[in-house]
Amino acid sequence: MPALPTLLDNKNIKEFLKSFDYVLTDCDGVLWCTDTVIGQANDALNQLRALGKKIFYITNNSTKSRNEIVAKCERLSFIANKEEIVCSSYVTALYLKQQNFKRKVYIMGASGIARELEDVGIAHYGAEPEPLVGDVYDLKNTMTLEPDVGAVVVGLDPYFSFPRVMRASSYLKDPDCIFIATNTDERFPINKNDLIMPGAGACVKCVETVVQRPPVIMGKPSETMFSLISDKHQLNPSRTLMIGDRCNTDILFGKNCGLHTLVVLSGITKMEDLESWAASTDEDKHKLLADYYLPELGDFIPLLKNEKCQ
Incomplete structure (x- = not known):
């Protein structure tokens, strides 16, 4: 049976800190929950x-652009600059740019995708509401498609509606139309225990069900994000730490890319999940187990303080 992640403590913190030079950290569920810092995550980072x-x-969240995430970091007392932000909307724009994409993108998602596409000069439309008006069957007579759409990007869509799914799916009827998912997260962490907020994966799966073909996935656990950072900043995987709260994206991403991994239990993944995966006979579940864990990122602070005192 595989071992559970090791709790970081005063006994292993020195060895842990010596093992990496680069930190890739998820945001939602690790650093903050909506607009509230989780514990002392800002001080720890x-x-x-x-x-x-x-x-x-490193965030799968495609609703914000890099500039917006920098502004949020500053507001919540995290040190950050634009070059340090790698969000799925940015990776999507770079991917299309690297493909020498010259056509138009239909966005079934939020404005963060639109802003990143604009930064690399790619035409787009769709990041606005399109509610159902009248009977659903009237759409076959009232909906018209724009010419020269060569890609559909689906992310967390705050304007999710039947017309938007129909429009996205209709473009993807063309097998040459690129189908991109910013990420496939099942849910978005929020600080209300009685509510579940669907993630981008719910929107992606809806379109995928209609068109019967898989998308190209930009976010974690796909290796696309790390390839981008590694190429640009010459990162050594064996000297890089991935911190996350969602093991099937963040930690699996780290494992896929050969990184050290640390899971915090302040977001999606809980201790009972780790125990269940460790006890499972399914080897795919074992891949979700991080090297180390902490209840929350702020628990670094007393460990770092003690380490400085030694």
Whole structure:
């Protein structure tokens, strides 16, 4: 049976800190929940930076652009600049740019995707409401498709509606139309225990069910994000740490890319999940087990303080 992740403590913190130079950290569920810092995550991350660790913010969230995420970091007292932000909307734009894409994109998602596409000069439309008006069957007579759409990007869609699914699916009827998912997260972490907020994966799966073909996935656990960062900043996987709260994206991403991994239990993954995966005979579940764990990122602070005192 595989071992559970090791709790970071005073006994292993020195060896742990020596094992990496770069930190890739997820955001939602690790650093903040909506607009609230989780514990002392900002102080913990800033202290890791002060130790000389290079920080990158790696998020599947496509609703915001890099500039918007930098502004949020500053508002919540995280040190950040635009070059350190790697979000799925940005990766989507770079992917299409690298494909020498010259046509128009239909966005079934939020404005963050639109802003990143604009930054690389790619035409787009769709990041706005399109509610159902009248009977659903009237759409076959009232809906018209724009010419020269060569890609559909689906992310977390705040304007999700039947017309938007129909429009996205209709473009993808053309087998040459590129189908991109910013990410496939099942749910979005929120700080209300009685509610579940669907993630981008719910929107993606809806379109995928209609068109009967899989998308190209930009976000974790796909290796696309790490390839981008590694190429640009010459990262050594064996000297890189991935911190996340969602094991089937963040930690699996780390494992897929050969990184050290740390799971925090302040978001999606809980201790009972880790125990269940460790006890499972399914080897795919074992891949979800991180190297280390902490209840939350702020628990780094007393460990770092004790380490400095030694």
